[in-house]
Structure formats: structure tokens, C-alpha cells
Amino acid sequence: MSPVEADVRTLEDRLSSFVSLAGHADDDRVLARAVRRSLLNPSAFVAATCSALRRPAGDVLAVGPVERRVLLLRRSGSSWAALSLSGSPLGEQPWPPAVSAELDFADPGAALSTVEVGPEAEFRLSRPVIKLVSLYHEENFPLPRFPLGISDLARAVRVAMTGQVELLDMQLGLDLDAVEARLRGEPFDILGISATFGQHDLLAELLGRLADLLGEPDGPRLVLGGSLCALNADLLLKSYPDAVVARGAGEPTMIDVVEHWHGDLAKEQIRNIRYRGDDTIEITPKVANKEYRDIWPELDLVERTLEYHGVMQLESSRGCTHACSFCPREHKGIWAGYEAPDLTRLLADIGPVYDRHPEIARKIFLVDEEFIGHDRRGEALQRAADVAVTLNQSGFRWETSSRVDQVHRPKEDAAWHHRRIDVWRKLRLNGLDRCLFGVESGVDSILKRFNKHVTAEQNVYAIRTLTGLGIPIRCTYITFDQLMTMDELIESYRFQGRRDLTLRPVPELTTEELFDLVRDEQEVKRYLRDRPFYEHISYMLVSMECLLRSPYLRRVEQAGLARDVLPSMGRRNAVFQDPRIGRMSDWAQRWVDHNFSLDYTLKSFEKVTTGQENEAVRRMRRALKTSAYAFLGRLLWLCLRDDSLLSSDEGPADAAFKREFGPWALTGTESDAADDDMLARLADFNLAELRSSLQGEFDRVCSTLVPTRVALLRESWQRWYERTDWTLINPPEQCVAE
Numbered sequence: 001m002s003p004v005e006a007d008v009r010t011l012e013d014r015l016s017s018f019v020s021l022a023g024h025a026d027d028d029r030v031l032a033r034a035v036r037r038s039l040l041n042p043s044a045f046v047a048a049t050c051s052a053l054r055r056p057a058g059d060v061l062a063v064g065p066v067e068r069r070v071l072l073l074r075r076s077g078s079s080w081a082a083l084s085l086s087g088s089p090l091g092e093q094p095w096p097p098a099v100s101a102e103l104d105f106a107d108p109g110a111a112l113s114t115v116e117v118g119p120e121a122e123f124r125l126s127r128p129v130i131k132l133v134s135l136y137h138e139e140n141f142p143l144p145r146f147p148l149g150i151s152d153l154a155r156a157v158r159v160a161m162t163g164q165v166e167l168l169d170m171q172l173g174l175d176l177d178a179v180e181a182r183l184r185g186e187p188f189d190i191l192g193i194s195a196t197f198g199q200h201d202l203l204a205e206l207l208g209r210l211a212d213l214l215g216e217p218d219g220p221r222l223v224l225g226g227s228l229c230a231l232n233a234d235l236l237l238k239s240y241p242d243a244v245v246a247r248g249a250g251e252p253t254m255i256d257v258v259e260h261w262h263g264d265l266a267k268e269q270i271r272n273i274r275y276r277g278d279d280t281i282e283i284t285p286k287v288a289n290k291e292y293r294d295i296w297p298e299l300d301l302v303e304r305t306l307e308y309h310g311v312m313q314l315e316s317s318r319g320c321t322h323a324c325s326f327c328p329r330e331h332k333g334i335w336a337g338y339e340a341p342d343l344t345r346l347l348a349d350i351g352p353v354y355d356r357h358p359e360i361a362r363k364i365f366l367v368d369e370e371f372i373g374h375d376r377r378g379e380a381l382q383r384a385a386d387v388a389v390t391l392n393q394s395g396f397r398w399e400t401s402s403r404v405d406q407v408h409r410p411k412e413d414a415a416w417h418h419r420r421i422d423v424w425r426k427l428r429l430n431g432l433d434r435c436l437f438g439v440e441s442g443v444d445s446i447l448k449r450f451n452k453h454v455t456a457e458q459n460v461y462a463i464r465t466l467t468g469l470g471i472p473i474r475c476t477y478i479t480f481d482q483l484m485t486m487d488e489l490i491e492s493y494r495f496q497g498r499r500d501l502t503l504r505p506v507p508e509l510t511t512e513e514l515f516d517l518v519r520d521e522q523e524v525k526r527y528l529r530d531r532p533f534y535e536h537i538s539y540m541l542v543s544m545e546c547l548l549r550s551p552y553l554r555r556v557e558q559a560g561l562a563r564d565v566l567p568s569m570g571r572r573n574a575v576f577q578d579p580r581i582g583r584m585s586d587w588a589q590r591w592v593d594h595n596f597s598l599d600y601t602l603k604s605f606e607k608v609t610t611g612q613e614n615e616a617v618r619r620m621r622r623a624l625k626t627s628a629y630a631f632l633g634r635l636l637w638l639c640l641r642d643d644s645l646l647s648s649d650e651g652p653a654d655a656a657f658k659r660e661f662g663p664w665a666l667t668g669t670e671s672d673a674a675d676d677d678m679l680a681r682l683a684d685f686n687l688a689e690l691r692s693s694l695q696g697e698f699d700r701v702c703s704t705l706v707p708t709r710v711a712l713l714r715e716s717w718q719r720w721y722e723r724t725d726w727t728l729i730n731p732p733e734q735c736v737a738e
Contacts, residue, residue: 018071022074042062043165064158067086070085081112091105101120102120124262125161129166129187130157133192133194136169138170141597143308143600143601143605146313146314147194152296153194153250153254155297156250156252167298172308176205179206180206190258193229194225198569203224222244223253228568232567234274235565244273244275247272247330248286248332249292249318250272252292256270271285286333299346302350309608309712311365312350312363314366318336324438325450326450326544327547328548337374337383337384340383343391359708361397361614363433368400368402371435388426392430392431397433399432399433400432400436406420421469425469435474436474436475437462437475439463440477442495445488464517467502476542478542481552482544482559484577493636496537498532499531499533500524503517506527540628541591541628546574548565553572584632584635588632590727591683606618613704620698623694634661660681
């Protein structure tokens with residue numbers, strides 16, 4: 001350890017010594033305190049340092065990823081002070097060759113040293129300047145999620161130790177005007193925009209506003225990414241021919257874009273992209289998930305996300321083990337898992353941020369498509385267990401997603417299932433707070449059409465096993481699809497209402513006893529919670545989205561049901577094989593959209609609360625689900641006049657509903673106006689019931705939440721309560737019958 005390192009024991013001491021070495025001894029301690037909390041955010045650190053020292057931006061640099069950040073402060077001319085925040089020797093940092101050749105440290109073995117920086121090294125450390133923008137519709141999604149997409153890209157650039165990256169997330173107090181002002185406020189070289197479903201309008205408007213800037217001969221390079229851009233790539237390249245569109249994980253793409261900007265790489269060598277060639281759209285080789293291992297994000301925006309009552313997201317794997325027919329897999333890739341040690345380091349940096357926000361539950365949402373993954377010689381199971389232990393030992397509870405066949409597989413023997421029950425039990429003991437499963441349907445013919453490779457019975461056994469273990473579950477479920485029959489819809493509706501799927505927790509049973517119980521239709525009745533399955537469905541009344549390049553869309557096209565492309569959702573509109581189902585789907589979606597913002601607010605609160613707060617929020621969400629299920633039953637009754645379709649928690653058919661709507665029938669052959677008038681009246685009728693039943697739940701939630709959350713919920717409630725229209729969030733209208 002060098003003498004300088006021996007004196008630098010704390011972070012504040014290191015920063016003070018760093019500032020003093022740069023010739024600002026009078027300001028060292030004041031500055032150290034001012035910038036300490038901005039160290040996870042290099043852009044904020046640079047701004048704070050420049051302001052405190054009254055220095056131009058070019059005199060302060062922060063390079064490298066969060067765990068090996070290096071700060072540079074110009075002393076004069078080519079002489080700089082350099083500080084390795086991790087304490088590792090400056091000379092041992094992985095400087096790129098063109099930079100390393102022009103760095104002359106006075107003490108390369110120290111964490112703090114003066115350094116002579118040559119012109120090419122300074123250029124590559126400070127350029128390109130990259131702005132990464134994440135879009136957001138606040139009116140639809142009131143509370144933020146940590147922006148993994150742009151945070152991962154920032155890390156990819158910083159790991160290469162070249163260039164400067166700033167993150168602009170519209171979730172965190174920025175509208176389009178503010179984003180545009182920030183982008184026009186200072187020169188930059190590369191603009192990356194991440195867009196997901198429902199954000200095409202924001203993307204088009206922002207690019208339209210920046211057309212003059214992007215159209216300059218030496219203007220910024222444009223990189224478009226995210227799920228929506230990957231699906232809409234061909235359309236985007238027609239409008240923005242100079243852009244590149246990422247068609248997979250964006251980190252290799254961004255690394256190559258930076259090298260291309262420096263002239264070290266040709267455009268056709270940039271990995272994972274679509275771009276416009278002379279006459280056609282070209283596609284470059286894709287990097288498999290298993291080949292790029294550094295998936296962890298930078299933490300610039302963690303503090304701001306929590307300040308906005310947001311949800312912390314990470315991922316421990318990418319891709320899925322299977323391809324469902326409705327999922328275009330090209331941009332998601334085949335499953336690959338990543339190891340726990342890097343997560344340990346990351347959580348060590350995130351933990352202190354949570355300490356400053358004690359009102360936010362210490363929960364991490366792992367956005368893995370499939371948490372467990374491939375099970376070859378036990379590596380995947382061990383990896384999952386290691387990740388769980390890491391999160392738990394760092395003081396975090398966590399949520400994730402998995403496939404039903406990670407719980408139950410008909411072709412496997414009892415020993416296999418016993419091992420799986422033990423695995424899920426251990427995950428629960430190590431902080432698994434909830435898990436999402438893509439059930440999608442309880443009808444075998446539909447599951448086959450969706451290429452789920454599971455059966456309805458398999459779904460039943462998996463749900464019973466998980467609930468018997470006391471694992472809270474969420475399930476995705478597609479209620480309507482364009483190729484379904486009325487018999488399938490009725491069977492699917494009845495599956496959602498089944499009361500023999502969820503068990504009370506049974507810790508008194510051994511692994512072997514639980515395995516036997518879930519298959520015993522008589523014995524299992526003793527352990528049922530007697531609650532409808534739909535209470536576990538994340539979003540009720542969902543319709544199939546015919547995503548571009550998905551196998552399901554090809555079937556819809558072959559059936560002659562596909563219509564125009566809807567860029568905002570990366571899909572084609574489609575009509576239904578049965579016009580009556582089309583009408584029901586259309587109005588079910590209007591019901592979903594009408595209630596979406598309130599439901600999303602509650603869903604977000606679920607992720608950041610515990611105990612009494614959490615249970616009150618979940619009760620309110622259950623009331624929303626019950627109303628949605630009743631709405632679907634009434635839609636079916638209007639077609640079939642089957643009173644059994646109106647049964648609910650409270651008993652038989654609602655007499656008031658039958659008196660009001662008995663004369664009507666939904667045949668699918670009446671004019672759109674006549675059907676819409678009736679269905680709008682039905683939606684109003686259902687909504688009046690929901691408002692009445694939800695008021696008490698709302699009051700109870702407000703009595704349990706902390707004041708800041710109460711204010712957010714009251715604002716969302718007021719918007720919901722005052723809304724009277726039944727318009728769709730993402731027009732034009734979808735899935736209407738012809």
C-alpha cells in the first residue's frame with residue numbers, strides 16, 4: 001500500500017485528498033461532502049464538482065463502471081489528478097490501448113496519483129458524449145420502474161473506459177419538453193432511445209422535434225432499441241434511414257457503436273442490429289445471451305427511482321427455455337443464466353440507497369423471463385439457489401418469473417418432483433416474495449395453439465404445489481384470442497373461476513405428502529382456500545396481441561383475420577373468427593384500459609410495501625379482479641343466456657342486471673352502433689357497482705399507507721373516479737368484429 005493510500009481510509013478522505021491534489025485545498029472537505037451522494041451517478045458527480053469548483057465540464061471526468069469508477073480532475077494543461085474509488089491501483093485499470101498509451105501516472109500502483117494525459121487519451125476518455133433516453137407515459141403508468149435498459153447500456157460503455165454517458169428517464173420528472181431542452185443544452189455525439197409497447201407516439205414526436213439536429217451532416221448518431229423498436233425495425237428504418245436498430249441485447253451493439261464512432265469499426269461490423277444499406281435493410285450477426293456475460297446495470301438512477309416511489313428491477317438471467325407462439329423470440333434470445341457474485345457487489349451499492357429510504361420495502365424485482373432455466377447436471381438449480389441466498393443475505397426480499405414446467409412435468413418421476421418441491425421451498429425460505437407464471441390458459445386446445453408445451457392439468461398441479469408451499473403467485477392469462485371458439489372461451493372463463501386450484505399453506509406436510517396431495521381430487525378438498533383462481537391473475541380480460549414476426553400472427557394471417565399494423569404496440573390488428581368474441585374482447589379491453597392506471601398504481605404499491613400496507617393493497621386489487629370477472633360473465637350471458645355464467649362469490653345471477661339487460665342479446669350481427677350502445681351501458685352498470693364496492697377498500701388502504709403514498713393513490717383514484725369515457729389507451733380500436 002502506498003503512503004497516499006495509507007492516508008485515505010474513508011470515502012470522504014479520498015475525495016478530499018483528490019480535490020487537494022488537484023490544487024483546491026480550501027474546498028476539499030466541502031466538495032467531498034457535496035458530491036459524495038452523487039458518486040453512483042457520474043453525470044451528477046461531474047455537474048456537482050464543476051459547480052463547486054467553478055470549473056468547465058471538460059475539466060472533470062468520471063470513467064469506468066460503478067465498481068471501479070475513476071475520477072479525473074484537471075490540474076492544468078495535460079496534468080490531472082486521478083482517483084480510483086475502489087482503492088485498486090490506477091495503473092491496473094483496464095484502460096483501452098489508445099488511452100493507456102498516453103497515460104503517465106506518477107504512481108501507477110496507487111489509488112490516488114497525478115497523471116499526464118495525452119490529447120488522444122483525453123479525447124477518448126471524454127468522447128463520444130452519449131445521451132440515453134427512456135420514454136414514459138405517466139398518465140398510464142403513474143409510478144416508475146428502475147430503467148434497466150438504458151442502465152445496462154451505460155455500463156457497457158463505461159466498462160470500455162471510453163466516452164461519457166448521461167441517462168434521461170422520463171419516469172423521473174422529465175417530459176418531452178424537458179428532454180428536448182436537455183438534448184439541445186450541450187453538444188453530444190450519440191443518441192440512444194429505448195421504447196417499449198405504447199411509446200411509438202413519444203418516439204415519433206421526440207425524433208420529429210430533433211429532426212434538424214439529427215439531420216446535420218455531423219449530427220449525432222441515432223441508436224434505437226427496446227422491444228418496440230426491435231419489432232418495428234423495418235418501419236423505423238424507412239423513416240430514419242441513418243439510424244441503427246438493436247435487434248437483441250443492446251450492450252454489444254452500444255460497445256460497437258462507440259468503436260464505430262471512433263472509426264475503429266465499420267457499420268456492418270456492429271453486432272445485433274438492423275440498418276439500411278444501399279437498397280435493402282441489412283442484418284448483422286447476433287450475440288447469443290450466453291456469450292455476453294456482463295448484464296448488470298449502472299446505478300445512476302437508483303436514488304431518483306426510489307425518491308419517486310419506484311420499483312427496483314434487476315435481472316439474473318435472459319431469454320427463455322421455450323418459444324410460445326405469441327412471442328417473437330428474435331430479440332429476446334435463448335435462456336442464459338448469470339452467476340451470483342456480481343450480484344453481491346451490486347447489492348452492496350444498492351443497499352445504502354435503500355437505507356436512505358426506509359419507507360420503501362427492501363424488495364428487488366428480478367425481471368427474468370425464466371428464473372430457473374435449463375437444468376443440466378444441476379447447474380441451473382444451483383445457480384437459482386445461489387442467487388436467492390445472495391439476495392437474502394443482502395437483506396432483500398425478491399420477486400421473479402418462471403415457467404409452470406419448472407414445478408410440474410408429467411413425464412418426470414416422483415423423485416424429480418420431490419426435488420423440485422424442495423427447491424421451491426428453499427427459494428421461499430431465502431426471500432422469494434412472489435413469482436409470476438405464464439399460465440395463459442386452462443384449456444388444452446388453447447394451450448396447444450399457444451405452443452405452451454403444458455396442459456391444463458399440469459397448470460392445476462403446479463398451482464396447487466406452489467400455493468401449498470405458501471409461495472404467493474401471480475399468473476398471466478390470455479382470456480381472448482382471435483382463433484378461439486365460443487366453447488373454448490366458456491371453458492376458459494370457468495377455469496378462471498375455479499375454487500379447487502389454490503391451497504392454504506401446508507407446512508405440516510412432507511415433500512412426499514404434498515406431491516401426492518395435489519393429485520388426489522378428494523383429499524385435496526380438505527386443504528383448499530375456496531377462493532377463485534382469477535384472484536391470482538395479474539391483469540384480467542387480456543386479449544391476444546398479434547406481435548410482428550410471431551408464429552401466432554402467421555396463423556392469424558393464414559386465416560385471413562389480420563388487418564393493419566399498429567406501430568404503437570408492434571403488432572397487427574386482427575379481427576376474431578367468432579364476431580361475438582370480437583365484440584366481447586373489444587369491450588373487455590375498454591374495461592381494462594379504463595381501470596388500468598388505478599390498478600397499475602396499486603400493483604406498484606404491492607412491490608414496495610410489506611405487512612398491513614401490502615395486504616390492504618392486495619385486497620383492493622382483488623376487488624378489481626372480481627368486478628372484471630363479473631363483467632366477463634355478463635358479456636357471455638348476453639350471448640348465451642346461461643344463468644350459470646353469472647354465478648359469483650355472492651351467489652346466483654344478479655337480478656338487477658337481468659332486469660336491465662334481459663331484452664338485449666349480443667349476436668355479433670347487429671350494427672356496431674347498436675352493440676356499442678348496449679355494451680357501453682353494461683360497462684357503466686358494472687362500473688357503478690365497482691365504485692360502490694371499492695370505496696370501502698380505498699378508505700382502508702388510505703388508512704394504512706404512509707402519507708406520501710396516500711397522496712399518490714388519492715390522485716390516481718380521483719382520475720379514475722371522474723373518468724366517464726370508454727376509449728382505448730392505444731387506438732385505433734383493436735380486435736373489433738367484422
